[in-house]
Amino acid sequence: MTLNPDTFFGGAPEVNASAPGRVNLLGEHTDYNDGFMLPVATPQRTMVALSRSGDDHFHFYSPNLDATVTFARDGSAPQGFGSYIEGCIRLVQAEGIEVPPLRVYVETDLPVGSGLSSSAALEVAMLRAMRALLEIGPDALDDVKLARIAQRAEIEYARVNCGIMDQMASSLADESNMLFIDARTLEHRLVPLPPDTELIVVDSGVARKLAASKYNERRAECEEGAKKLGVQALRDVADPASVESLPPPLRERARHVVQENLRVLEAAQGVSAERFGELMNASHFSLRDDYEVSIPELDALCEALRAAPGVLGARLTGAGFGGACVALCRKGQAQQAAASALAAYNQDGRQGRILVPVPTDRKDHDEPV
Numbered sequence: 001m002t003l004n005p006d007t008f009f010g011g012a013p014e015v016n017a018s019a020p021g022r023v024n025l026l027g028e029h030t031d032y033n034d035g036f037m038l039p040v041a042t043p044q045r046t047m048v049a050l051s052r053s054g055d056d057h058f059h060f061y062s063p064n065l066d067a068t069v070t071f072a073r074d075g076s077a078p079q080g081f082g083s084y085i086e087g088c089i090r091l092v093q094a095e096g097i098e099v100p101p102l103r104v105y106v107e108t109d110l111p112v113g114s115g116l117s118s119s120a121a122l123e124v125a126m127l128r129a130m131r132a133l134l135e136i137g138p139d140a141l142d143d144v145k146l147a148r149i150a151q152r153a154e155i156e157y158a159r160v161n162c163g164i165m166d167q168m169a170s171s172l173a174d175e176s177n178m179l180f181i182d183a184r185t186l187e188h189r190l191v192p193l194p195p196d197t198e199l200i201v202v203d204s205g206v207a208r209k210l211a212a213s214k215y216n217e218r219r220a221e222c223e224e225g226a227k228k229l230g231v232q233a234l235r236d237v238a239d240p241a242s243v244e245s246l247p248p249p250l251r252e253r254a255r256h257v258v259q260e261n262l263r264v265l266e267a268a269q270g271v272s273a274e275r276f277g278e279l280m281n282a283s284h285f286s287l288r289d290d291y292e293v294s295i296p297e298l299d300a301l302c303e304a305l306r307a308a309p310g311v312l313g314a315r316l317t318g319a320g321f322g323g324a325c326v327a328l329c330r331k332g333q334a335q336q337a338a339a340s341a342l343a344a345y346n347q348d349g350r351q352g353r354i355l356v357p358v359p360t361d362r363k364d365h366d367e368p369v
Helices: 005-009 083-096 118-135 143-156 165-172 211-229 240-245 251-270 273-289 296-307 333-350
Strands: 015-026 036-052 057-061 066-070 102-108 176-180 190-191 197-203 311-315 324-330 353-356
Touching: 005 036, 005 102, 015 083, 015 118, 015 165, 015 197, 015 251, 015 273, 015 311, 015 324, 036 118, 036 165, 036 251, 036 353, 057 083, 057 190, 066 083, 066 102, 083 118, 083 143, 102 118, 118 143, 118 165, 143 165, 165 176, 176 197, 176 251, 197 296, 197 333, 211 240, 211 251, 240 251, 251 273, 273 311, 296 311, 296 324, 296 333, 324 333, 333 353
Parallel strands: 057 102
Antiparallel strands: 015 036, 036 102, 036 176, 057 066, 176 190, 197 324, 197 353, 311 324
């Protein structure tokens, strides 16, 4: 039987905080190449409730998993959702901030495995809750530093060699604007969505089973390509034609990254809704053909979205090999277009579902501290 917060804490928690997931509109697989991205926050969030534990142990609980993690003050969490939380705790301690044993209650309406970065939302929500509970000032832990710590928690404790985009988006993005991010400098600014548009996100129903291993493979290929081109990272390629000198598959991987960066830079300057849709389509084709991270289901879902009324462009979002697709459509048509695309996609027995726009009965969580 799942526990509610009052049962887990024996009353009300001391602090509540939350953080959103993210949907990336352009700039896929560019962050670990020191490139550029344009994510936006999701309506779905992860909530963390927090109190001091009252004993010498950490206690974590997730009603979504109906799972409990308990370990001593000087112990460690097993791999799983607890490792993300422990990473945040240990890295805040490494900043010289005393962190007592805690009780942590984590609840989310983000679909895990759909490419909306539920892990970054967990990390950012946990760090926001700790910032509030321990009264850590913005000079010690501003939103950018919080994102950096969240990224390190995922790399060092959850053992996922991720880039910075997901944590930056969860920490700094909102639902109304895209967040332009320069992965090298962490320069960031909010950029409005094209006028009179809204977003559709549809889960393909295919879990991203190969994403981790293929992610590491693509990352290594990009690093090798940059080395052969004599640059620090593919972001530094001045002439896009120069990647054609690389052998396959390095040529194709580099071509995607270089062209994807150009698409982000163009979109961030402000383009029409129609042009933004064209850039999204081009991004998907590049991810499919050059980066080879799409699968037939994602291609079919994008085709169904593009065929829906009011849709301007569609692409996979996230690492690929499953997960979700995102589409830009004309304002006021998202619900109808998403339903139309989903009906076509699910005809062959697939199990796709609409993530954005969210159902009207979605449970809302507290706003971030």
